[in-house]
Amino acid sequence: MIMACVWGIAATALNLVMGYAGQVNLAHGAFFGIGAYTSGLLMLKLGIGFWIALPLACLTAALFGLLIGMPSLRTKGAYFAIGTLCFNVIVTVIIDRWENLTEGQRGLLGIPPPSAIPLPYGLTVRFDNNMVATYYLFLIMLLLTLFVTRRIVISLMGKDFRAVKGNEELAASIGINPFRTKLIAFVTSTFFAGLAGGLYASYIGFLSPDISDFHVTFEVLIQVMFGGIGTMAGPIIGATILPVISETLHALAAYRMVAYGIMLIAVIIFLPTGIMGGLKIVWTKCITRK
Amino acid sequence: MLFQTMGLTKSFGGLTAVNDLSFGIEEGQIVSVIGPNGAGKSTVFNLVTGVHRPTAGRIELMGRSITGLKPYQVARQGIARTFQSTTVFGQDTVFENLAIGHRLRTDSGLFGALLVSGRERGDRKKSMAKAEELLSFLDLEHYRDEAAGNIPQEAQKRLSVGIALATEPKLLLLDEPTGGVNLEEDDSLIRIIQKIKASGVTICLIEHKMKMVMGISDRVVVLSYGSKIAEGDPQSVSRNENVIEAYLGPGYAAKD
Numbered sequence: 001m002i003m004a005c006v007w008g009i010a011a012t013a014l015n016l017v018m019g020y021a022g023q024v025n026l027a028h029g030a031f032f033g034i035g036a037y038t039s040g041l042l043m044l045k046l047g048i049g050f051w052i053a054l055p056l057a058c059l060t061a062a063l064f065g066l067l068i069g070m071p072s073l074r075t076k077g078a079y080f081a082i083g084t085l086c087f088n089v090i091v092t093v094i095i096d097r098w099e100n101l102t103e104g105q106r107g108l109l110g111i112p113p114p115s116a117i118p119l120p121y122g123l124t125v126r127f128d129n130n131m132v133a134t135y136y137l138f139l140i141m142l143l144l145t146l147f148v149t150r151r152i153v154i155s156l157m158g159k160d161f162r163a164v165k166g167n168e169e170l171a172a173s174i175g176i177n178p179f180r181t182k183l184i185a186f187v188t189s190t191f192f193a194g195l196a197g198g199l200y201a202s203y204i205g206f207l208s209p210d211i212s213d214f215h216v217t218f219e220v221l222i223q224v225m226f227g228g229i230g231t232m233a234g235p236i237i238g239a240t241i242l243p244v245i246s247e248t249l250h251a252l253a254a255y256r257m258v259a260y261g262i263m264l265i266a267v268i269i270f271l272p273t274g275i276m277g278g279l280k281i282v283w284t285k286c287i288t289r290k
Numbered sequence: 291m292l293f294q295t296m297g298l299t300k301s302f303g304g305l306t307a308v309n310d311l312s313f314g315i316e317e318g319q320i321v322s323v324i325g326p327n328g329a330g331k332s333t334v335f336n337l338v339t340g341v342h343r344p345t346a347g348r349i350e351l352m353g354r355s356i357t358g359l360k361p362y363q364v365a366r367q368g369i370a371r372t373f374q375s376t377t378v379f380g381q382d383t384v385f386e387n388l389a390i391g392h393r394l395r396t397d398s399g400l401f402g403a404l405l406v407s408g409r410e411r412g413d414r415k416k417s418m419a420k421a422e423e424l425l426s427f428l429d430l431e432h433y434r435d436e437a438a439g440n441i442p443q444e445a446q447k448r449l450s451v452g453i454a455l456a457t458e459p460k461l462l463l464l465d466e467p468t469g470g471v472n473l474e475e476d477d478s479l480i481r482i483i484q485k486i487k488a489s490g491v492t493i494c495l496i497e498h499k500m501k502m503v504m505g506i507s508d509r510v511v512v513l514s515y516g517s518k519i520a521e522g523d524p525q526s527v528s529r530n531e532n533v534i535e536a537y538l539g540p541g542y543a544a545k546d
Contacts, residue, residue: 073293089509102350108504137521151403151404151406152400152403153408155403156393156396156403156408156413156414156417157399157403158389158403159386159389160390160393162381162382162390163379163393166379166382167360167377167378168454169341169373169377170373170377170378170379171362172360172361172362172365173339173361173362173365173370173371173373173394173454174365174370174390174391174393174394174453174454174456174457175362175365175366175394175457176362176393176394177360177362178362180444184400188400193386231433239360
């Protein structure tokens with residue numbers, strides 16, 4: 001359930017840029033990795049506390065989002081997807097090879113859990129070996145992400161996102177700056193990808209370059225598609241259900257990925273709008289029948 | 291003069307699509323740009339709205355140069371347009387289409403969204419009021435909550451004009467507002483164009499249908515192969531020999 005919160009945040013972030021602003025960003029794993037390594041390195045090498053390292057992880061991911069977004073968002077559609085995918089590979093290679101900083105394949109070991117929060121009356125909430133507290137902390141972070149995303153989506157800014165997704169040319173003709181709108185969506189998305197990464201680092205306590213890999217990107221992408229792209233609940237459903245299915249299929253050993261793949265293809269063919277889309281269709285049918 | 295172009299030229303590679311075009315539009319008028327297919331009419335619109343950069347020449351709105359601005363900047367200066375192929379936000383409802391059109395007159399940003407600031411709330415209200423106003427102006431009330439992609443073609447045409455109007459432009463560019471619409475339905479669009487003129491918005495339109503051009507234009511500019519071959523009121527233009535020749539080929543002009 002704790003990991004469901006982490007993936008839920010990552011999937012919600014990807015959904016913001018992909019589902020609402022219509023930009024297929026295939027570098028999501030890189031930003032997740034940047035967030036994870038930023039907070040991990042700050043805590044391990046500089047001894048900075050969790051509560052400062054986490055926001056810095058978000059900001060670093062967002063800063064990279066800005067630097068990458070500026071050139072890549074000038075391209076459109078498939079070109080943007082390929083460009084961001086390339087960036088993702090580059091980030092993984094850099095993390096892998098820059099051994100002085102990141103320890104390369106050996107990975108970062110012993111990242112501390114979130115530091116305790118002091119409460120009044122001398123009580124504290126501790127997160128080491130305390131799964132319940134950790135769960136609630138991550139859940140609060142997830143709710144915070146959802147809250148912010150929801151605010152953006154229903155706002156005038158969110159309307160800009162929809163307009164740019166719907167038709168960029170028309171959006172520009174009514175005074176919306178498409179580039180700026182996409183950049184805001186992209187940077188906000190990377191900010192929360194960094195948050196998910198930072199939380200992951202503290203929960204697992206160990207990081208290797210794999211965590212920024214494009215497999216992570218596709219994992220999150222599939223979660224979003226499976227749950228329902230462009231809906232609030234979809235990414236959460238995908239992020240909760242898919243890892244469970246993936247684990248259950250461990251029994252099938254070597255055939256696991258085959259079964260997983262077939263299931264995903266089935267969902268995408270028969271429910272192109274994901275589970276949420278499917279529910280919506282059933283719901284409309286129920287209403288019209290009355 | 292509300293709007294004018296001076297020596298406007300655009301070449302695509304070796305092809306000169308618009309050649310040394312100068313024309314002006316007085317405030318409150320309806321000016322039509324006509325010409326045979328490929329005369330460069332739509333290119334003129336794309337130059338004015340910043341989709342293409344002119345190779346040479348100058349474009350002015352209210353005496354200020356808008357040459358080389360990006361499309362969204364041109365829109366903010368007060369020029370709105372429709373597209374030749376009907377263009378609406380198909381997934382959104384008719385009401386939402388009109389509300390987003392008014393976005394340019396509001397300026398709430400990301401932080402307004404996060405904090406639900408007073409300005410954000412006020413802006414939302416303003417957009418909705420504008421959308422309501424346009425719904426009744428365009429007679430689209432019964433399609434209010436339908437997805438814009440699902441309503442009839444003629445209603446989509448009216449909606450696309452409405453999206454442009456929601457930006458509260460000084461100059462409205464209409465690219466074939468009756469294209470792809472049958473003759474009986476033309477009248478409703480003509481009425482709307484006249485209503486827009488009456489509300490004080492200046493209009494420039496590209497049109498093929500002569501009935502429409504002759505009926506509602508104050509002035510007509512005729513293009514052929516990218517150059518202006520005639521300009522004037524509808525009657526004098528329709529008798530102009532160059533114009534008849536451009537449309538029907540040489541030899542027809544004399545038989546009148």
